[in-house]
Amino acid sequence: MKLPIIFTAIIVICGIILGIATQGANASEAGGGVNVQPNTQIDSGPQNIVDQLTVELRDAGLPIQSVRTVSFSEVTPPVVLEFTFGSASLTGDLVPGDIININTIGRRVNLAQREGLNVGGVGYQIVDAKGTTLARGIQALKSHVKLPSDFDQPSNLDDDAVNSLVRASTSIAGFNIDAIQVSRDKFGLRGVTIQVDTMDPPWFMGQVNIFVPKLRGEIDALNRSQGAQISYYRLTVTDVDGGSILEYIYDPLLKRESSWQAESVGEPWYPSPPQNSGSQ
Amino acid sequence: MKRFGTIIALIIMANLTLFSGVASADPWWDGNSKSSASAIEAVITLPSSELTMYSGLVAGWVSTGGGISAWAQTGWVIVYGYAPWSYTEYQFSGGSHELDYKSQLSYGDASEYEVRYDDGYWKTYIDDAFQDGWSGGGLPTPPCQMLAYAEVQGSSSNELWAHFSDVWYYNPTYGWYLLDQANWRQDYPYYVAYQYYYNYYTLGN
Numbered sequence: 001m002k003l004p005i006i007f008t009a010i011i012v013i014c015g016i017i018l019g020i021a022t023q024g025a026n027a028s029e030a031g032g033g034v035n036v037q038p039n040t041q042i043d044s045g046p047q048n049i050v051d052q053l054t055v056e057l058r059d060a061g062l063p064i065q066s067v068r069t070v071s072f073s074e075v076t077p078p079v080v081l082e083f084t085f086g087s088a089s090l091t092g093d094l095v096p097g098d099i100i101n102i103n104t105i106g107r108r109v110n111l112a113q114r115e116g117l118n119v120g121g122v123g124y125q126i127v128d129a130k131g132t133t134l135a136r137g138i139q140a141l142k143s144h145v146k147l148p149s150d151f152d153q154p155s156n157l158d159d160d161a162v163n164s165l166v167r168a169s170t171s172i173a174g175f176n177i178d179a180i181q182v183s184r185d186k187f188g189l190r191g192v193t194i195q196v197d198t199m200d201p202p203w204f205m206g207q208v209n210i211f212v213p214k215l216r217g218e219i220d221a222l223n224r225s226q227g228a229q230i231s232y233y234r235l236t237v238t239d240v241d242g243g244s245i246l247e248y249i250y251d252p253l254l255k256r257e258s259s260w261q262a263e264s265v266g267e268p269w270y271p272s273p274p275q276n277s278g279s280q
Numbered sequence: 281m282k283r284f285g286t287i288i289a290l291i292i293m294a295n296l297t298l299f300s301g302v303a304s305a306d307p308w309w310d311g312n313s314k315s316s317a318s319a320i321e322a323v324i325t326l327p328s329s330e331l332t333m334y335s336g337l338v339a340g341w342v343s344t345g346g347g348i349s350a351w352a353q354t355g356w357v358i359v360y361g362y363a364p365w366s367y368t369e370y371q372f373s374g375g376s377h378e379l380d381y382k383s384q385l386s387y388g389d390a391s392e393y394e395v396r397y398d399d400g401y402w403k404t405y406i407d408d409a410f411q412d413g414w415s416g417g418g419l420p421t422p423p424c425q426m427l428a429y430a431e432v433q434g435s436s437s438n439e440l441w442a443h444f445s446d447v448w449y450y451n452p453t454y455g456w457y458l459l460d461q462a463n464w465r466q467d468y469p470y471y472v473a474y475q476y477y478y479n480y481y482t483l484g485n
Contacts, residue, residue: 074403074410075410091374092374093372093373093374093375093376093418094372094374094376094417095374098376099376099377099378102378103378133416134416134417135372135414135415135416135417136401136414136415136416137370137412137413137414137415138401138412138413138414139380139411139412140409140410140411140412209336209433210335213336213359213360217361254380255365255380255381255382256378256379256380256381257378257379258377258378259376259377259378260374260375260376260377261375261377262375263374263375267306267307267433268377269336269337269433270337270369270377270379271337271339271341271353271355271357271367271369271379271431271433272307272351272353272369272371272431273309273343273344273345273351273353273427273429274307274309274345274347274465275347275348275349
């Protein structure tokens with residue numbers, strides 16, 4: 001009866017293999033590497049794509065703590081790539097950087113479909129320094145991220161020309177445009193960041209629901225009529241002391257906007273329920 | 281003069297509440313709600329042709345409510361100068377917000393929009409297809425007030441037309457019901473013409 005000995009040997013060998021694998025994962029975590037937790041039951045596409053985009057996001061400064069695939073039947077394919085990242089929040093509310101991170105992760109994962117990533121959704125979990133989860137989200141990916149028709153022809157404008165056009169379009173009385181930066185991502189898509197100081201925060205707060213749609217209209221017009229091919233832009237508004245008033249991102253590629261605004265900012269520019277929802 | 285015949289018929293058939301007064305402050309909301317539920321869904325129809333607009337937006341949506349600063353919402357929106365789009369949207373307490381445009385729509389289109397609490401998330405669906413889900417962030421704990429409203433921003437001269445039909449809510453204990461309360465909201469100069477609490481037009485200008 002050599003059968004028990006064979007079984008014992010198999011169990012010991014499996015244990016050794018498992019131990020080595022666990023050690024590897026721990027070493028990766030301890031070394032600050034990409035802590036991707038692959039689920040072998042789920043085919044999310046080549047693992048190196050997930051590794052690569054995670055490294056990219058970390059290199060861009062996102063405080064990603066872990067990445068994992070989660071089974072979720074309401075998207076196709078039924079897999080969500082979920083990122084856990086840290087927040088600097090001390091109050092329990094998200095801080096401006098958190099909404100930028102949510103937007104950045106969502107855009108990058110949507111674009112990774114072009115590289116062969118095969119998941120149906122992107123998720124995030126935001127935790128504070130104590131490890132408390134502040135918020136979570138899941139978003140179905142847009143299955144075919146296509147460039148708008150404005151992008152069909154190559155742009156004849158270089159980045160400097162786009163910089164000048166954006167500056168001219170956003171020069172609105174009451175604002176000091178500190179900086180405009182035009183850059184391109186790894187896909188060659190053009191992005192614009194605009195830094196604005198307002199000398200008069202109360203005035204800005206009263207105008208924000210006019211200014212933000214106006215800015216979107218100006219950028220869309222630059223894409224439509226000038227071939228500017230701006231696929232992403234971010235507006236940061238601060239007071240003269242550098243205090244955050246507004247962070248606003250619009251992504252014409254994904255048709256998505258993300259924002260953070262100080263509580264004291266005026267009426268929103270987007271659909272919203274009344275703060276007083278009672279019947280009249 | 282959109283669907284003038286329909287409107288006249290509704291005025292005759294139903295209880296049309298018109299009231300005078302000064303225009304309330306921007307924005308303006310118009311519609312009905314359920315005081316306590318864990319989901320709401322409605323078929324919301326766009327006007328058959330372009331509305332007369334001067335600025336801002338016109339929207340028809342379903343949403344969590346309750347007068348708190350965190351909410352989840354889905355519906356359609358016409359931003360001044362743009363075509364109609366379906367969208368999903370949320371805001372967390374503290375001022376974080378995202379609006380995701382989903383599909384460009386045509387005038388006259390009707391879709392079913394839903395906000396539902398499920399498995400710890402407030403989830404949005406358009407024509408039964410999952411779109412997004414959010415948890416935490418100060419979002420309300422169900423059951424809570426659920427809204428099916430139209431909204432106008434920018435100018436009270438903007439024309440409003442939106443048809444809400446088959447407005448259902450979900451009672452966690454008893455299941456789905458057609459909206460059965462008259463929690464009408466009508467911000468002048470906009471008003472509601474209704475056949476039933478769950479089937480109404482939001483109108484004005």
